[in-house]
Amino acid sequence: MIIWLIGLSGAGKSTIANLLYNDLKLRHSNLVYLDGDNLRDVWGDQLGHTVDARNKNAHRISHLCQLMDQQEIHAIAAVLSIFPDWQRWNRENFRSYFEIFLDTPMDVLKARDSKGLYASAARGKTDNVVGVDIPFPRPANAxxxxxxxxxxxxxxxxxxxxxxxxPHPLKTLT
Ligand SMILES: Nc1ncnc2c1ncn2[C@@H]1O[C@H](COP(=O)(O)OP(=O)(O)OP(=O)(O)O)[C@@H](O)[C@H]1O
Ligand SMILES: [Mg+2]
Known part of the structure; x- marks a missing residue:
């Protein structure tokens, strides 16, 4: 099963994904955690954050998850995800897909601003910020x-x- 966590920057994807991973890994050794930020380091090609770059990143992550899924490896993917088409692709191509949307309000995200992204965007220093100058289509089918x-x-x-x-097969036994 691929568990896919969606939300804007600061929504809590990595925090929640870590907690899920630590719990589920106790019972499912064939589970990996794929974080969008870590994967950018894995690709190592300074992809950037334009819409085109994000589309390429989405292609890579979805196809990597497909490879895992085909080999019965469960994955938790924490990815910002701005492409409904890729979310549809996930649902059509993974044997089992569970999509979670962390719908954290923008005022809370701006108050957290753990990466300083929103403040930097407000000062005009950073562009390509989802929820600011890149629209965020709210997942309709989570x-x-x-x-x-x-x-x-x-x-x-x-x-x-x-x-x-x-859902089964990752459901906890407690
Ligand atoms: N439910 C919560 N309540 C309070 N603080 C939270 C909650 N979830 C996450 N946080 C805090 O918000 C900050 C951002 O969380 P996190 O890094 O998990 O977000 P993210 O969705 O992975 O963001 P990004 O897309 O930038 O990686 C962290 O400092 C985290 O501790
Ligand atoms: Mg994160």
Missing amino acids: DLTISGDAVMEKPSVIAERILRVL
Whole structure:
């Protein structure tokens, strides 16, 4: 199964993905964690963040996940994801796909701003920021959307919520 976490920068994808990974790995050794940021280092080609570059990155990540899925390797992918077409491709091409949207409000993202991205964009120093000068199409077909009060809970509470609804074969036994 490919578990795909979507959300804007600062939404909590990496934080939640880590928690999910640490829990699920105890019972599923054939599980890998693929973080969009780490994968950019893996490709090593200074891809950049334009829409075209993001499309190329999406192509690579989806195809890598497909390879894993075909070999019965489970993956948690934490990827910003701005292309509904790639999300559709995922659903059509993975044997099993569970998409989660962390719908964290923009004012919260700007307050967190862990990478300084939104402040830098506001000063005109950074472009190609999704949610600022690159539109973010909200995932329309996520299997689970975490929004409102739920997305403001502690990361551990959000991870628990996800673990409770994950379908077989990754469903927790507790
Ligand atoms: N539910 C939450 N409540 C409070 N703080 C959170 C929550 N989730 C994440 N954070 C904090 O917000 C910051 C951003 O989280 P994280 O790095 O996981 O986001 P991300 O979606 O992976 O962003 P990026 O796309 O930039 O990698 C971190 O400092 C993290 O500790
Ligand atoms: Mg991250």
